[in-house]
Amino acid sequence: MxxxxxxxxxxxxxxxxxxxxxxxxxxxxxxxxxxxxxRDFTSDRHRTVDDYPFGGGAGMVMKPEPVVAAIEAATGGDxxxxxxxxxxxxxxxxxxxxxxxxxxxxxxxxxxxxxxIDERVRDGWITRAVSIGDxxxxxxxxxxxxxxxxTVRLLPGVLGNESSAHEESFEGGVLEYPHYTRPAVFRERxxxxxxxxxxxxxxxxxxxxxxxxxxxARRPDLWEKLLPLSKADQKLLA
Ligand code: SAM
Numbered sequence: 001m002x003x004x005x006x007x008x009x010x011x012x013x014x015x016x017x018x019x020x021x022x023x024x025x026x027x028x029x030x031x032x033x034x035x036x037x038x039r040d041f042t043s044d045r046h047r048t049v050d051d052y053p054f055g056g057g058a059g060m061v062m063k064p065e066p067v068v069a070a071i072e073a074a075t076g077g078d079x080x081x082x083x084x085x086x087x088x089x090x091x092x093x094x095x096x097x098x099x100x101x102x103x104x105x106x107x108x109x110x111x112x113x114x115x116x117i118d119e120r121v122r123d124g125w126i127t128r129a130v131s132i133g134d135x136x137x138x139x140x141x142x143x144x145x146x147x148x149x150x151t152v153r154l155l156p157g158v159l160g161n162e163s164s165a166h167e168e169s170f171e172g173g174v175l176e177y178p179h180y181t182r183p184a185v186f187r188e189r190x191x192x193x194x195x196x197x198x199x200x201x202x203x204x205x206x207x208x209x210x211x212x213x214x215x216x217a218r219r220p221d222l223w224e225k226l227l228p229l230s231k232a233d234q235k236l237l238a
Contacts (some may be wrong), residue, residue, distance in 0.1 A: 001104065001155055002032040004074035005144055006067065007107060007111040010035030012141045022149055025158045033148075034074075038062070040068035050114050059115035067110065067117055071125050076106045082127040083108040084147070086140030087116065090129030093147055095170035097130070101147070102154035109147065111140030173226055175219060177210035209236045 007014050013035050017023065025031040039047045042065075049067075050060035075081045082104060089096075101107060110117070110126065122129060132143045153159055169176040182193040194206045212233055216223045229237070 001030065001102070001152070002034075002106050003148060004034045004036055004108045005111065005140060005141075005148075006036050006038060006070045006074055006108065007144070008039060008113055008238065009111075009139065009141055010037055016145050017148065021158060024153050025152050025155065028157070030155045030158050031152050036070045036074050038066035038070040041066040041073070053115065061115050062113060062117040062121075064118040064121050067121050068125055069108060070119075071108065075106075078106075081106045081108060083125060085110045085112060085117070085122060085126040085129040085130040086112060086132075086147075087122075087145035087172055088131050088134070088136050093130050093132045093143075093150075095150070098147070098150040099154055101151040107151075109140070109144035111144050113139045113168040170222075173222055174211040174215045175222070177207035177214070186236075205236060208233070212237055 005135065013033075017026070017033055022031065026033055038049050042048055049063055050064050053059065053061050071083055075083065082101075083202055084101075084107065085114055086109060096153065110121075130143075132146045137143060167176065180195060184196065194202050197203070212226075212229075215226065226233075
């Protein structure tokens with residue numbers, strides 16, 4: 001997968017993606033990542049990327065010319081490449097969207113700053129605007145990194161254990177069951193007996209039950225969507 005990030009702070013993206021799983025995904029060729037700085041598409045001495053808002057008010061707005069030039073450099077003018085704007089008023093980012101993005105060969109993230117980007121950019125050059133939550137960040141880099149991280153780990157071969165991406169929270173609409181590792185007793189706290197029983201079917205039942213119980217207790221919104229429960233799940237909770 002090839003991803004371009006349009007950002008005024010490429011070093012933020014490059015630093016954060018050079019380690020761990022996303023770093024290894026680049027080393028193995030699963031991910032090709034490029035940053036494109038709108039500042040490189042300015043022509044004035046100060047390399048200006050922002051200006052005062054029409055109509056007045058506080059804050060600055062990212063000028064359309066350098067951002068659009070950066071987007072065009074990122075896509076090479078190919079209109080089939082999705083361009084995602086990071087925006088607090090965008091559609092919510094979800095695991096389902098991460099899966100959708102992971103199936104794409106190319107993708108561009110656009111990171112806003114200040115009050116955001118001139119609305120005409122959104123109207124003409126953005127495929128979809130996406131938010132990572134109902135709060136306001138100082139810039140789009142952390143949002144782009146969150147989306148990139150969640151997407152890259154779903155690419156084939158990126159996670160060591162292929163199955164680990166399938167059982168996680170939000171896959172199948174439930175939160176994940178709890179995990180334990182050695183030692184079996186830690187500061188007088190033990191682990192559920194079934195996990196050392198060697199009985200795989202019982203372990204699977206216990207995990208499914210825990211996932212359901214957690215989802216019901218912690219995320220009523222997800223729980224609602226699970227209803228009506230399958231007969232098998234009803235039996236586990238009975
Ligand atoms: N004036 C904007 C508003 O009130 O909606 C907030 C602009 S914010 C200070 C600057 C940039 O950070 C945005 O253009 C966007 O790129 C990014 N950003 C902030 N919060 C975000 C969120 N929750 N999800 C995605 N991007 C976000």
